[in-house]
Amino acid sequence: MQQNFQDSLAICKEYGHPDLFVTFTCNPKWVEIQRALASAGSTAASMRPDLVARVFKLKLDAMMSDFMKKDVVGRVIAVNYIGNLHVAVYTIEFQKRGLPHAHIVLWLAEGDKLVSTEDIDHIISAELPDKENDHVGYEAVSQLMMHGPCGEANPRCPCTINGKCSKFYPRPYISTTTMDSDGYVLYRRRDTGITVEVNKIHLENRHVVPYNRGLLVKYQAHINVERCNRSQSIKYLFKYIGKGPDKVTAVMERTDSRYNGPTVAAYTSQEVQLDEVKNYLSCRYVSSAEACWRIFENPIHHREPYVQRLYFHLENEQEVRFYDDDTLPEVLDRVRSDGTMFIQWLLNNRRNETGHDLTFVRYPTMFRWDNSGKFWAPRKQKVDVVGRMVYAHPASGERFYLCLLLNVIVGAKTFEGIHTVDGIVYPTYKEACFHRGLLEACFHRGLLESDKEWNMDLDDASHYATSPQLRELFVTILIFCEVSNPAELWEKHWTALADDIQYTHRRLLQLPMLVINDHDKQALGVEGEFYFIYDHGGTCKTFLRSTILCKLRSEGLIVLAVASSGIASLLIEGGKQLIPDSGYLLT
Template sequence: MWTSESTGTDPKTGELTFTICCNHGQIKLPPINQPPALLDELLHSRWFRNTIRVYNSVLAFTSVGKKMDYGVVHAPGPYTIQIQGQTHHRIGSLIPQQGRLPEYLQLYIFDTSNEVRNRLNAMGQTSTEGNLDETTLTRLIEMIDENNCLAKFFRRARDYYESNGKEFTIRLLPDKGKGKEYDLPSTSEVACLIVGDMSSTIGERDIVVQFQSDTLQQIRDDHPLYMSLQYPLLFPYGEYGFHPDILLHLETSTSRTRQFLTLRQFYAAQIQTRLNQGMTLIKGGRLLHQFVVDVYTAIEEDRLRWARNNHDVLRAELYSNVLDAVGKGDTDAKIIGQRFILPPSFTGGPRYLVEKYHDAMAICRVYGNPNLFITMTENPNWREIKEHLEKYGGDSPNDRPDVECRVFKMKLDQLLKDFKNGTFFRPYTAALHRIEFQKGGLPHAHILLWLGNSSRTSSAEEIDEIITAKLPNKEEDPEAYNLVIKHMIHGPCGDANRKSPCMEKTVCTKKYPQPYNENTSIDKSGYVLYRRRRNDDASVVKDGAFLNNNFVVPHSIKLLKKYEAHINVEWCNRTSAVKYLFKYITKGVDRASAVIEKGYTATASDAVASSEPKDKVIKQQNEIQEFIDARYLSACESMWRTFAFHIHKRKPSVEKLIIHLEGEHNITVKETDNLGRVIRKPGIEKTMFIEWMVLEGQSLHER
């Protein structure tokens, strides 16, 4: 951990305490074992870490369903995985259907005399991420057989199948005894081998593997073997993972204190650098990218599961309507109300983003237009990242999206502290920022700052004092020159590079090269045209193209020297630009392009169960599924959210005051509630708006 990640000190020992690794000592997971010798040797090899996803796929017991964005995977720049929608782990039958080749779990049981060739055939001899080496694969199979308790169990199933030839079913149990530590299970604890029908004894989270079937069973993300079945190279011993019954270590607890570890806390604690433990996970290279994306989809699915399971239970209705219903003798909550689908408290959801946009506009109404629009992007070559990797012999910063996110968070916190203290320019009176993630996966922050005196038009001299858009003189300030050419040069694009990502047809979407200007000015739309003089001698060669001041991104030299990263600084001046900025920084996560229809004519099968005519049956809009289907997710974003870092912050705080007529405020009831008891709850008729009106009335009376 870094000192600046500390959230306080222990009152007894005086030592620093941390949240993301152990939640102030409340999380105590079993130590991670050192990997087998072969795997440890391979993890130190760059070529293996580049192809580890392929080797893991041919050794996995389960398949993973996801939509990969291969345009990002094969794009220039650092390697990243980006998926769309939800991921699912699925397990098939023990024996393949007649005429089909074995795959995944079946490769451990069926036709194992040709296992290596079957595994190569299952994935294809080559892959987009590298070729499979037959010798290496053979050694890995032997390593898994020797060390992985899941593999040992399925090999026992193979022996049973080959000796008896009878049909049987495997059941993977979700627990090995309440209260035990979930570390290395023994073979007998992992599963039961049962012959015959056992449908009456199947638990909700049991994994039941049929003998021969053409259907796949989806595995719940809270099964302790969820990750071990999918990632045998990250969990080579078949370790138990998260389980809902893992207790927190609490000194004192009450009935209101949460007793058990959450899914997010478990994985945040697991993905850490601990030099005295096995580091198989953090040395996983490209497989770690896949794992952390998988982790966060499981975390978010766990949160969405609550909304999905309770959307028929929670209802909202006007207080006056509930009174009317009770007056008529209707006390059943099922007859009233609208269902909540995805509430505004769900981070990243559509209602959440709308609320944040309204908060931003509320700040604008009080403080006027913001002065500065700043974008800060992660620099994977920051000294802190490289020093961390050197601690355990790590290789590329891109191998550790978790470390990249943690360092960016520290840098961003320090940057905002500098803005508050007036280190680079006047201290801000209000600030707002939003975290987003590039197509290449790295995090960046959009920041709006109000510096005061925004009611008047700023002068060119004030803007030039903060922002520059030219190459520094190489002789006078070599440090600034090197930083600008490294971090603040756009392109090359246009005629010099038609294939640049910013190009759309024949035009740069960022409007580069920018025109030369003798002096800074502001156009009619409120956008600033920065000083870029043609006669400056400075130039730079980038990717074979000569670039001058018209390719320099506006920046602050002071900021650049301290943070050594891409920090774009723009001046805001007119209302016409403000609304665009607010919408841009609160637009939400990257999403797929989709057309959402309000309703559709149902099929004949839909109409059978309805009393409505066929042409009037309308399918209800499922906001939860729409959110999942439209979402794009990368490794860095997954780690940011797994560590529970904020994606949106503002200062000062904004309190939402809902305006309503008397008795027409919303209240929330459960489907099982008795409405008579609901309206008798103390304070049910009060709202923030009513109490505010009462307070205002008292103030007026006193005056």
């Protein structure tokens, strides 16, 4: 998923943000499925997931053909240095009940982009058609594109949270389609008086999911069509990267009284006897339709054009793969030190004059990588391909700076030539980046070089983060990021902490309690003094202690806060528990 996600972003980088986002959901009532079920003597589509998978694949292929060849929503092409090509990405997901659906992202040609509200109304509608003038369209929308009833009308609906629809239905009436400053579209939803009855509740245009009439009538399925103008839509295609796959929690119990195994208390007050298997098994959930889809080897992800992943490495840091039982001579005989994609690019630049004007990313447009022979071969004809270098994190050091250089250097023949600028060979790729001005271009006027990026992070965090969170952020930046001036970062960190102190100090002065200045005098003097703070709950005793600690620590003093109980120590920032009669601290 991660690799496919980055491949899709490479397409966005090459051709800009997508124009249309289409969600195509399988309809178990399709005539093809019902006819096959009847001939097989079955009635439920869930009993034949193989039929569901096959029919949906046929429908999806037909829809993609309509997009690519018949231009049903406009010309799905983009223009690049080769010519016109089709650009589209889709991914397949499966609902818990088993039905597959496809998320499709399309790029439209310049003349067919939806730049005005009239263009949007021509492709996308969010209203019920007139039943008398367009009976076919009315039936399709009323059966397939209505959201609800939900919210207060149906509290048991899955989308209802705290009495409101999590999808923001019903939407407000609006006389004309509008776009806000961010390009987000509010589709036209007029109060036409046309309604449809669903579960004894009348729904109107405010409950219609945006659709395209031609696609809806032809494929008779839930097909949500939305205009998008940001590459962030690609993230939705790969949301399972963060969510993880669907999971099911299984409980294995045994209530036989003759069983003498261990007993574990269940969620109810009654004790149940469990077998020797673990109490709970958290498993990946694969529906029957998804299993059939994968058995048939149907693609989960599809993209056009092809994306060539380009791997690179530092000198003498090639990746070598071997089996556990391989001997060193066997590894050396099998692995070629120059058999990597990156080294062959350098060697090919020495042997072949063609491609000297191409960067590493553009190289696949004229050469193809032969993975079996480990070499770059000239293409006999130009093809649609997008090159993408594998990701390098800024904390990866020299590898990250090598990646920056490879985006601009053409015709490199050696590793040394990559970090050579104006005839001067610099010892590191980072220094070469500085002298080429790449860091200024990539990090907006030298954010990385002057630590402005990290200062901005600390400045933003100071508006919402607490003192411990700011300290944690500061340490994280020092450990994992390239910091050229830690003292400047500490100054920024201390300033944010001092601002926090001023705020808490102002609040403290409003309380009928001790003034913090008295504590400052005792803490900074040679002799201390004992204070006993006693009052009922809710009088800000913990707030007073935290403010005193924060004030002293902001001045560079080391303050150790201890408490006799674990709960009390947790209430103090950086608090430690003192074990009675032992002299030890629990940290």
